[in-house]
Amino acid sequence: MEFSIDQAQSASISASSMPPLDFDQLVHSHYASLYRFAFSMCRSEQLAQDLVQQTFLSWARKGHQLKDSAKAKTWLFTVIYREWLAVAKKESRYEQLSDDLEHEETAFDEDHDMPAVDANALHLALNELDATFRAPLVLFYLKELSYKEIATTLDVPVGTIMSRLSRGKNLLRKILLKLTEPYDA
Amino acid sequence: MKPDDIKAQLDASTLRPQDATEAARARLEQDGSLRSWVEDRQKFDEKVADAMAGIPVPAGAQAMLLKAVAEERHKHKVRRTALFMGGAIAVSTLMVVLGFFLLQSNDATKPGHWESQALAMVKQIDHGQMRLDHFSGDIQLLKDQLSQAGAPVPGLLPESVKALRSLGCKTITLAGLPASVICFELRPGMEAHLVIQEYTEVEQVDTKPAYRQSNNWNLAEWKADGRRYLLASRASTEELRQLFALAQRQVNNAIALV
Numbered sequence: 001m002e003f004s005i006d007q008a009q010s011a012s013i014s015a016s017s018m019p020p021l022d023f024d025q026l027v028h029s030h031y032a033s034l035y036r037f038a039f040s041m042c043r044s045e046q047l048a049q050d051l052v053q054q055t056f057l058s059w060a061r062k063g064h065q066l067k068d069s070a071k072a073k074t075w076l077f078t079v080i081y082r083e084w085l086a087v088a089k090k091e092s093r094y095e096q097l098s099d100d101l102e103h104e105e106t107a108f109d110e111d112h113d114m115p116a117v118d119a120n121a122l123h124l125a126l127n128e129l130d131a132t133f134r135a136p137l138v139l140f141y142l143k144e145l146s147y148k149e150i151a152t153t154l155d156v157p158v159g160t161i162m163s164r165l166s167r168g169k170n171l172l173r174k175i176l177l178k179l180t181e182p183y184d185a
Numbered sequence: 186m187k188p189d190d191i192k193a194q195l196d197a198s199t200l201r202p203q204d205a206t207e208a209a210r211a212r213l214e215q216d217g218s219l220r221s222w223v224e225d226r227q228k229f230d231e232k233v234a235d236a237m238a239g240i241p242v243p244a245g246a247q248a249m250l251l252k253a254v255a256e257e258r259h260k261h262k263v264r265r266t267a268l269f270m271g272g273a274i275a276v277s278t279l280m281v282v283l284g285f286f287l288l289q290s291n292d293a294t295k296p297g298h299w300e301s302q303a304l305a306m307v308k309q310i311d312h313g314q315m316r317l318d319h320f321s322g323d324i325q326l327l328k329d330q331l332s333q334a335g336a337p338v339p340g341l342l343p344e345s346v347k348a349l350r351s352l353g354c355k356t357i358t359l360a361g362l363p364a365s366v367i368c369f370e371l372r373p374g375m376e377a378h379l380v381i382q383e384y385t386e387v388e389q390v391d392t393k394p395a396y397r398q399s400n401n402w403n404l405a406e407w408k409a410d411g412r413r414y415l416l417a418s419r420a421s422t423e424e425l426r427q428l429f430a431l432a433q434r435q436v437n438n439a440i441a442l443v
Contacts, residue, residue: 023254024251027247027250027251027254028247031242031246031247031250032242035242035243035246036237036238036240036242039240040240045243049243049246049249049250052246052250053249053250053253053254056250056254057253057254057257060254060257060258061261114228114229114232115229117232117233117236118236118239119236119237119239119240119241121236122233122236122237122240123240138237140197140200140230141200141230141233141234141237142234142237143200143201143234146198146201146204147194147197147198147204148204159193161197162193162194162196162197163193165193165196165197166193166196166197169196169226169229169230172233173229176233
Protein backbone atom coordinates (compact mmCIF):
# COMPACT_ATOMS: atom_id res chain seq x y z
CA MET A 1 0.00 0.00 0.00
CA GLU A 2 1.31 3.40 -0.87
CA PHE A 3 1.38 5.61 2.16
CA SER A 4 1.34 9.32 1.80
CA ILE A 5 2.11 11.66 4.60
CA ASP A 6 -1.28 13.26 4.96
CA GLN A 7 -2.96 15.58 7.40
CA ALA A 8 -2.37 13.29 10.31
CA GLN A 9 1.32 13.32 9.56
CA SER A 10 1.61 16.87 8.39
CA ALA A 11 1.19 18.07 11.93
CA SER A 12 4.24 16.04 12.78
CA ILE A 13 6.32 17.45 10.00
CA SER A 14 7.97 20.41 11.51
CA ALA A 15 11.41 21.78 12.06
CA SER A 16 13.18 19.98 14.82
CA SER A 17 16.60 19.94 16.32
CA MET A 18 16.34 16.18 16.85
CA PRO A 19 19.17 14.27 15.21
CA PRO A 20 18.31 12.05 12.22
CA LEU A 21 17.25 8.55 13.17
CA ASP A 22 19.43 5.55 12.58
CA PHE A 23 17.37 2.97 10.72
CA ASP A 24 18.77 -0.07 12.54
CA GLN A 25 18.19 1.64 15.85
CA LEU A 26 14.64 2.46 14.86
CA VAL A 27 13.99 -1.18 13.97
CA HIS A 28 15.57 -2.34 17.20
CA SER A 29 13.48 0.09 19.26
CA HIS A 30 10.09 -0.48 17.70
CA TYR A 31 10.05 -3.86 16.00
CA ALA A 32 8.61 -5.80 18.94
CA SER A 33 5.83 -3.30 19.69
CA LEU A 34 4.85 -2.99 16.07
CA TYR A 35 4.82 -6.76 15.69
CA ARG A 36 2.66 -7.21 18.81
CA PHE A 37 0.23 -4.59 17.58
CA ALA A 38 0.07 -6.14 14.11
CA PHE A 39 -0.26 -9.65 15.52
CA SER A 40 -3.06 -8.57 17.87
CA MET A 41 -4.90 -7.00 14.98
CA CYS A 42 -4.43 -9.60 12.24
CA ARG A 43 -4.00 -12.72 14.42
CA SER A 44 -1.42 -14.17 12.07
CA GLU A 45 2.31 -14.35 12.78
CA GLN A 46 3.29 -14.30 9.12
CA LEU A 47 0.99 -11.46 8.20
CA ALA A 48 2.13 -9.50 11.25
CA GLN A 49 5.75 -9.88 10.13
CA ASP A 50 4.81 -8.78 6.64
CA LEU A 51 2.98 -5.74 7.98
CA VAL A 52 5.96 -4.75 10.11
CA GLN A 53 8.31 -5.25 7.18
CA GLN A 54 6.08 -3.16 4.93
CA THR A 55 5.98 -0.44 7.57
CA PHE A 56 9.74 -0.24 7.87
CA LEU A 57 10.12 -0.32 4.10
CA SER A 58 7.77 2.65 3.98
CA TRP A 59 9.99 4.35 6.50
CA ALA A 60 13.09 3.53 4.45
CA ARG A 61 11.45 5.14 1.43
CA LYS A 62 9.59 8.05 2.98
CA GLY A 63 10.73 8.43 6.54
CA HIS A 64 13.16 11.18 5.57
CA GLN A 65 10.14 13.38 4.87
CA LEU A 66 9.38 13.40 8.56
CA LYS A 67 11.44 16.29 9.86
CA ASP A 68 10.54 15.79 13.52
CA SER A 69 12.16 12.52 14.47
CA ALA A 70 10.27 12.60 17.80
CA LYS A 71 7.17 11.70 15.82
CA ALA A 72 8.73 8.63 14.24
CA LYS A 73 6.96 6.23 16.61
CA THR A 74 3.51 7.67 15.89
CA TRP A 75 4.35 7.62 12.19
CA LEU A 76 5.25 3.94 12.32
CA PHE A 77 2.12 2.95 14.23
CA THR A 78 -0.04 5.01 11.89
CA VAL A 79 1.47 3.31 8.87
CA ILE A 80 1.13 -0.20 10.26
CA TYR A 81 -2.47 0.46 11.28
CA ARG A 82 -3.29 1.62 7.78
CA GLU A 83 -1.43 -1.34 6.30
CA TRP A 84 -3.55 -3.62 8.43
CA LEU A 85 -6.76 -1.80 7.50
CA ALA A 86 -5.94 -2.22 3.81
CA VAL A 87 -5.21 -5.92 4.21
CA ALA A 88 -8.28 -6.49 6.37
CA LYS A 89 -10.52 -4.76 3.88
CA LYS A 90 -9.12 -6.87 1.07
CA GLU A 91 -9.73 -10.02 3.03
CA SER A 92 -13.18 -8.79 4.13
CA ARG A 93 -12.21 -9.44 7.68
CA TYR A 94 -12.38 -5.86 8.79
CA GLU A 95 -15.09 -5.38 11.32
CA GLN A 96 -17.06 -2.30 10.40
CA LEU A 97 -17.48 0.29 13.12
CA SER A 98 -20.94 0.42 14.59
CA ASP A 99 -22.68 3.74 15.01
CA ASP A 100 -24.00 2.50 18.33
CA LEU A 101 -20.45 2.01 19.52
CA GLU A 102 -19.40 5.41 18.31
CA HIS A 103 -22.09 7.35 20.12
CA GLU A 104 -22.34 5.35 23.27
CA GLU A 105 -21.45 7.19 26.45
CA THR A 106 -18.40 6.20 28.40
CA ALA A 107 -19.38 3.64 31.03
CA PHE A 108 -17.20 3.24 34.10
CA ASP A 109 -17.24 -0.28 35.41
CA GLU A 110 -17.13 -0.85 39.13
CA ASP A 111 -16.12 -4.51 38.80
CA HIS A 112 -13.19 -5.12 41.14
CA ASP A 113 -12.62 -8.78 40.28
CA MET A 114 -9.08 -9.19 39.05
CA PRO A 115 -8.74 -11.87 36.39
CA ALA A 116 -5.56 -13.81 35.87
CA VAL A 117 -3.97 -12.88 32.60
CA ASP A 118 -1.05 -14.09 30.54
CA ALA A 119 -0.03 -13.63 26.91
CA ASN A 120 -2.13 -16.53 25.74
CA ALA A 121 -5.27 -15.52 27.64
CA LEU A 122 -4.83 -11.97 26.47
CA HIS A 123 -4.53 -13.09 22.87
CA LEU A 124 -7.74 -15.10 23.18
CA ALA A 125 -9.56 -12.25 24.90
CA LEU A 126 -8.46 -9.69 22.32
CA ASN A 127 -9.72 -12.00 19.58
CA GLU A 128 -13.19 -11.67 21.02
CA LEU A 129 -13.07 -7.92 20.99
CA ASP A 130 -14.27 -5.81 18.13
CA ALA A 131 -11.43 -4.12 16.22
CA THR A 132 -12.90 -0.79 17.25
CA PHE A 133 -11.80 -1.53 20.81
CA ARG A 134 -8.92 -3.84 20.04
CA ALA A 135 -6.80 -1.29 18.19
CA PRO A 136 -6.80 1.42 20.89
CA LEU A 137 -6.50 -1.14 23.68
CA VAL A 138 -3.46 -2.84 22.19
CA LEU A 139 -1.80 0.51 21.59
CA PHE A 140 -2.65 1.50 25.15
CA TYR A 141 -1.21 -1.67 26.68
CA LEU A 142 1.94 -1.45 24.62
CA LYS A 143 2.60 1.75 26.60
CA GLU A 144 4.35 3.30 23.63
CA LEU A 145 1.85 6.08 22.90
CA SER A 146 -0.16 8.54 24.93
CA TYR A 147 -3.93 8.48 24.50
CA LYS A 148 -3.60 11.60 22.34
CA GLU A 149 -1.04 9.87 20.13
CA ILE A 150 -3.32 6.85 19.94
CA ALA A 151 -6.08 9.16 18.71
CA THR A 152 -3.73 10.55 16.05
CA THR A 153 -2.59 7.09 15.02
CA LEU A 154 -6.13 5.77 14.61
CA ASP A 155 -7.37 9.07 13.23
CA VAL A 156 -10.22 9.48 15.70
CA PRO A 157 -11.00 12.28 18.17
CA VAL A 158 -9.32 12.16 21.58
CA GLY A 159 -12.69 11.96 23.35
CA THR A 160 -13.66 8.93 21.29
CA ILE A 161 -10.39 7.24 22.11
CA MET A 162 -10.84 7.81 25.84
CA SER A 163 -14.33 6.38 25.59
CA ARG A 164 -13.19 3.35 23.62
CA LEU A 165 -10.35 2.72 26.05
CA SER A 166 -12.66 2.84 29.04
CA ARG A 167 -15.31 0.62 27.52
CA GLY A 168 -12.72 -1.65 25.94
CA LYS A 169 -11.05 -2.25 29.29
CA ASN A 170 -14.39 -3.17 30.85
CA LEU A 171 -15.12 -5.62 28.06
CA LEU A 172 -11.62 -7.07 28.21
CA ARG A 173 -11.85 -7.60 31.96
CA LYS A 174 -15.16 -9.40 31.57
CA ILE A 175 -13.83 -11.61 28.79
CA LEU A 176 -10.72 -12.42 30.80
CA LEU A 177 -12.79 -13.24 33.86
CA LYS A 178 -14.94 -15.51 31.75
CA LEU A 179 -11.92 -17.16 30.18
CA THR A 180 -10.13 -17.75 33.46
CA GLU A 181 -13.03 -18.71 35.67
CA PRO A 182 -12.85 -22.29 36.93
CA TYR A 183 -14.46 -24.80 34.64
CA ASP A 184 -17.73 -25.77 36.29
CA ALA A 185 -18.86 -29.18 35.19
CA MET B 186 -13.80 19.76 33.41
CA LYS B 187 -16.65 17.35 34.17
CA PRO B 188 -15.99 14.51 36.67
CA ASP B 189 -16.60 11.91 33.97
CA ASP B 190 -14.12 13.61 31.66
CA ILE B 191 -11.49 13.56 34.42
CA LYS B 192 -12.22 9.91 35.11
CA ALA B 193 -11.94 9.07 31.42
CA GLN B 194 -8.68 10.93 31.13
CA LEU B 195 -7.20 9.28 34.21
CA ASP B 196 -8.39 5.91 32.95
CA ALA B 197 -6.64 6.58 29.63
CA SER B 198 -3.44 7.47 31.50
CA THR B 199 -3.11 4.70 34.08
CA LEU B 200 0.00 3.31 32.42
CA ARG B 201 1.43 6.74 31.61
CA PRO B 202 0.23 9.02 34.47
CA GLN B 203 2.29 11.89 33.05
CA ASP B 204 -0.12 12.07 30.10
CA ALA B 205 -3.02 13.20 32.32
CA THR B 206 -3.57 16.92 32.63
CA GLU B 207 -2.61 18.74 35.79
CA ALA B 208 -6.25 19.36 36.58
CA ALA B 209 -7.00 15.64 36.42
CA ARG B 210 -4.00 14.79 38.59
CA ALA B 211 -4.98 17.45 41.11
CA ARG B 212 -8.48 15.99 41.33
CA LEU B 213 -6.96 12.56 41.87
CA GLU B 214 -5.03 13.89 44.84
CA GLN B 215 -8.15 15.38 46.38
CA ASP B 216 -10.68 12.59 45.70
CA GLY B 217 -10.05 9.39 47.69
CA SER B 218 -12.74 7.28 46.00
CA LEU B 219 -11.50 8.36 42.59
CA ARG B 220 -7.94 7.43 43.61
CA SER B 221 -9.12 4.04 44.75
CA TRP B 222 -10.95 3.46 41.46
CA VAL B 223 -7.95 4.54 39.40
CA GLU B 224 -5.61 2.31 41.45
CA ASP B 225 -7.83 -0.68 40.74
CA ARG B 226 -7.89 0.12 37.03
CA GLN B 227 -4.15 0.66 37.09
CA LYS B 228 -3.54 -2.71 38.71
CA PHE B 229 -5.57 -4.47 36.03
CA ASP B 230 -3.95 -2.46 33.25
CA GLU B 231 -0.43 -3.28 34.47
CA LYS B 232 -1.25 -6.98 34.49
CA VAL B 233 -2.56 -6.78 30.95
CA ALA B 234 0.43 -4.70 29.85
CA ASP B 235 2.76 -7.34 31.31
CA ALA B 236 0.85 -10.01 29.40
CA MET B 237 1.08 -7.91 26.27
CA ALA B 238 4.83 -7.66 26.68
CA GLY B 239 4.87 -11.45 26.91
CA ILE B 240 3.51 -11.95 23.39
CA PRO B 241 6.45 -13.64 21.71
CA VAL B 242 8.18 -11.99 18.78
CA PRO B 243 9.51 -14.43 16.15
CA ALA B 244 13.23 -14.95 16.52
CA GLY B 245 15.35 -13.58 13.71
CA ALA B 246 12.50 -11.45 12.38
CA GLN B 247 14.41 -8.24 12.94
CA ALA B 248 17.48 -9.56 11.15
CA MET B 249 15.32 -10.69 8.24
CA LEU B 250 13.74 -7.26 8.08
CA LEU B 251 17.07 -5.45 8.10
CA LYS B 252 18.27 -7.73 5.32
CA ALA B 253 15.11 -7.08 3.28
CA VAL B 254 15.44 -3.35 3.74
CA ALA B 255 19.13 -3.45 2.82
CA GLU B 256 18.22 -5.32 -0.38
CA GLU B 257 15.45 -2.87 -1.11
CA ARG B 258 17.84 0.03 -0.63
CA HIS B 259 20.39 -1.63 -2.87
CA LYS B 260 17.75 -2.15 -5.57
CA HIS B 261 16.66 1.45 -5.17
CA LYS B 262 20.27 2.61 -5.44
CA VAL B 263 20.81 0.52 -8.57
CA ARG B 264 17.53 1.79 -10.02
CA ARG B 265 18.50 5.34 -9.18
CA THR B 266 21.94 4.88 -10.73
CA ALA B 267 20.38 3.32 -13.82
CA LEU B 268 17.85 6.11 -13.92
CA PHE B 269 20.61 8.67 -13.53
CA MET B 270 22.68 7.06 -16.26
CA GLY B 271 19.64 6.76 -18.51
CA GLY B 272 18.79 10.36 -17.81
CA ALA B 273 22.35 11.47 -18.46
CA ILE B 274 22.41 9.58 -21.76
CA ALA B 275 19.04 11.00 -22.73
CA VAL B 276 20.16 14.53 -21.86
CA SER B 277 23.43 14.06 -23.74
CA THR B 278 21.58 12.77 -26.78
CA LEU B 279 19.17 15.66 -26.60
CA MET B 280 22.05 18.11 -26.33
CA VAL B 281 23.78 16.55 -29.32
CA VAL B 282 20.58 16.72 -31.34
CA LEU B 283 19.89 20.28 -30.20
CA GLY B 284 23.51 21.21 -30.87
CA PHE B 285 23.24 19.72 -34.34
CA PHE B 286 20.13 21.72 -35.10
CA LEU B 287 21.67 24.79 -33.54
CA LEU B 288 24.75 24.39 -35.69
CA GLN B 289 22.52 23.82 -38.65
CA SER B 290 20.60 26.95 -37.88
CA ASN B 291 23.84 28.87 -37.31
CA ASP B 292 25.57 27.34 -40.27
CA ALA B 293 27.65 30.03 -41.85
CA THR B 294 27.23 28.32 -45.19
CA LYS B 295 23.56 29.27 -45.24
CA PRO B 296 23.53 32.35 -47.41
CA GLY B 297 20.66 34.16 -45.75
CA HIS B 298 21.96 33.64 -42.24
CA TRP B 299 25.58 34.46 -42.99
CA GLU B 300 24.54 37.47 -44.98
CA SER B 301 22.33 38.84 -42.19
CA GLN B 302 25.09 38.30 -39.62
CA ALA B 303 27.63 40.02 -41.83
CA LEU B 304 25.27 42.88 -42.52
CA ALA B 305 24.59 43.29 -38.79
CA MET B 306 28.34 43.74 -38.25
CA VAL B 307 28.56 46.20 -41.09
CA LYS B 308 25.71 48.23 -39.68
CA GLN B 309 27.46 48.44 -36.31
CA ILE B 310 30.60 49.72 -38.01
CA ASP B 311 28.62 52.09 -40.16
CA HIS B 312 26.74 53.45 -37.14
CA GLY B 313 29.99 53.93 -35.25
CA GLN B 314 28.98 51.35 -32.66
CA MET B 315 31.99 49.23 -33.56
CA ARG B 316 35.38 50.88 -34.06
CA LEU B 317 37.73 49.74 -36.81
CA ASP B 318 41.00 48.13 -35.72
CA HIS B 319 43.20 49.95 -38.24
CA PHE B 320 42.74 53.01 -40.39
CA SER B 321 44.67 53.41 -43.63
CA GLY B 322 44.18 54.51 -47.21
CA ASP B 323 46.66 51.84 -48.23
CA ILE B 324 44.83 48.58 -48.93
CA GLN B 325 48.04 46.57 -48.80
CA LEU B 326 48.78 47.86 -45.32
CA LEU B 327 45.33 46.80 -44.16
CA LYS B 328 45.78 43.35 -45.72
CA ASP B 329 49.06 42.99 -43.86
CA GLN B 330 47.38 43.96 -40.58
CA LEU B 331 44.61 41.45 -41.15
CA SER B 332 47.07 38.76 -42.09
CA GLN B 333 49.07 39.35 -38.91
CA ALA B 334 45.87 39.09 -36.89
CA GLY B 335 45.14 35.71 -38.50
CA ALA B 336 42.05 37.11 -40.14
CA PRO B 337 41.10 36.29 -43.72
CA VAL B 338 42.47 38.67 -46.33
CA PRO B 339 40.95 39.21 -49.73
CA GLY B 340 42.64 37.12 -52.40
CA LEU B 341 42.04 38.22 -55.91
CA LEU B 342 40.49 41.57 -55.25
CA PRO B 343 38.92 43.18 -58.30
CA GLU B 344 40.90 46.10 -59.70
CA SER B 345 37.80 48.22 -59.55
CA VAL B 346 37.57 47.55 -55.84
CA LYS B 347 41.30 47.89 -55.33
CA ALA B 348 41.03 51.26 -56.99
CA LEU B 349 38.70 52.42 -54.26
CA ARG B 350 40.24 54.33 -51.43
CA SER B 351 40.43 52.15 -48.34
CA LEU B 352 39.39 53.60 -44.98
CA GLY B 353 40.24 50.90 -42.49
CA CYS B 354 39.72 47.30 -41.43
CA LYS B 355 38.50 45.19 -38.57
CA THR B 356 38.63 41.57 -37.59
CA ILE B 357 35.31 40.12 -36.52
CA THR B 358 33.77 36.71 -35.87
CA LEU B 359 30.90 35.34 -37.90
CA ALA B 360 29.25 32.07 -36.90
CA GLY B 361 32.22 31.34 -34.70
CA LEU B 362 34.78 31.79 -37.46
CA PRO B 363 37.16 34.70 -38.05
CA ALA B 364 36.17 37.21 -40.66
CA SER B 365 37.45 40.56 -41.82
CA VAL B 366 35.82 43.82 -42.79
CA ILE B 367 37.55 46.34 -45.04
CA CYS B 368 35.85 49.65 -45.50
CA PHE B 369 36.20 51.62 -48.73
CA GLU B 370 35.05 54.97 -49.92
CA LEU B 371 32.91 54.25 -52.96
CA ARG B 372 32.65 57.95 -53.69
CA PRO B 373 32.78 60.99 -51.44
CA GLY B 374 30.31 60.48 -48.63
CA MET B 375 29.40 56.96 -49.71
CA GLU B 376 31.08 53.98 -48.12
CA ALA B 377 31.20 50.32 -49.04
CA HIS B 378 32.11 47.59 -46.58
CA LEU B 379 33.65 44.36 -47.71
CA VAL B 380 33.22 41.34 -45.47
CA ILE B 381 35.57 38.40 -46.12
CA GLN B 382 35.50 34.93 -44.61
CA GLU B 383 37.24 31.69 -45.43
CA TYR B 384 34.97 29.37 -47.32
CA THR B 385 35.66 25.64 -47.17
CA GLU B 386 32.38 24.13 -48.31
CA VAL B 387 32.78 21.80 -51.27
CA GLU B 388 30.24 23.10 -53.70
CA GLN B 389 30.16 24.99 -56.88
CA VAL B 390 31.90 28.33 -56.45
CA ASP B 391 29.52 31.10 -57.19
CA THR B 392 31.94 33.66 -58.64
CA LYS B 393 29.17 35.77 -60.06
CA PRO B 394 27.94 38.34 -57.53
CA ALA B 395 24.40 37.98 -56.39
CA TYR B 396 22.71 41.26 -55.63
CA ARG B 397 20.23 41.69 -52.89
CA GLN B 398 18.62 44.50 -51.04
CA SER B 399 18.07 44.66 -47.32
CA ASN B 400 16.24 47.72 -46.06
CA ASN B 401 18.42 50.65 -47.18
CA TRP B 402 21.42 48.47 -47.90
CA ASN B 403 22.44 47.01 -51.20
CA LEU B 404 24.45 43.86 -51.11
CA ALA B 405 26.65 41.98 -53.49
CA GLU B 406 27.69 38.52 -52.43
CA TRP B 407 30.04 36.14 -54.17
CA LYS B 408 32.56 33.41 -53.57
CA ALA B 409 36.04 33.17 -55.03
CA ASP B 410 39.49 31.81 -54.18
CA GLY B 411 38.19 29.91 -51.16
CA ARG B 412 36.58 32.94 -49.65
CA ARG B 413 33.13 34.33 -49.32
CA TYR B 414 32.65 38.02 -49.92
CA LEU B 415 29.89 40.43 -49.12
CA LEU B 416 30.04 44.02 -50.19
CA ALA B 417 27.48 46.15 -48.44
CA SER B 418 26.73 49.76 -49.26
CA ARG B 419 23.97 52.31 -49.15
CA ALA B 420 24.86 53.06 -52.77
CA SER B 421 22.41 51.88 -55.41
CA THR B 422 22.41 48.37 -56.79
CA GLU B 423 23.30 49.82 -60.18
CA GLU B 424 26.41 51.42 -58.74
CA LEU B 425 27.44 48.11 -57.29
CA ARG B 426 26.73 46.33 -60.55
CA GLN B 427 28.99 48.72 -62.40
CA LEU B 428 31.70 48.18 -59.88
CA PHE B 429 31.51 44.44 -60.28
CA ALA B 430 31.20 44.31 -64.01
CA LEU B 431 34.91 44.85 -64.17
CA ALA B 432 35.55 42.63 -61.20
CA GLN B 433 33.72 39.68 -62.75
CA ARG B 434 35.77 39.89 -65.86
CA GLN B 435 38.95 39.89 -63.79
CA VAL B 436 37.86 36.88 -61.78
CA ASN B 437 36.90 34.95 -64.87
CA ASN B 438 40.22 35.73 -66.40
CA ALA B 439 42.04 34.59 -63.30
CA ILE B 440 40.14 31.28 -63.23
CA ALA B 441 40.88 30.75 -66.90
CA LEU B 442 44.60 31.29 -66.23
CA VAL B 443 44.55 28.61 -63.47
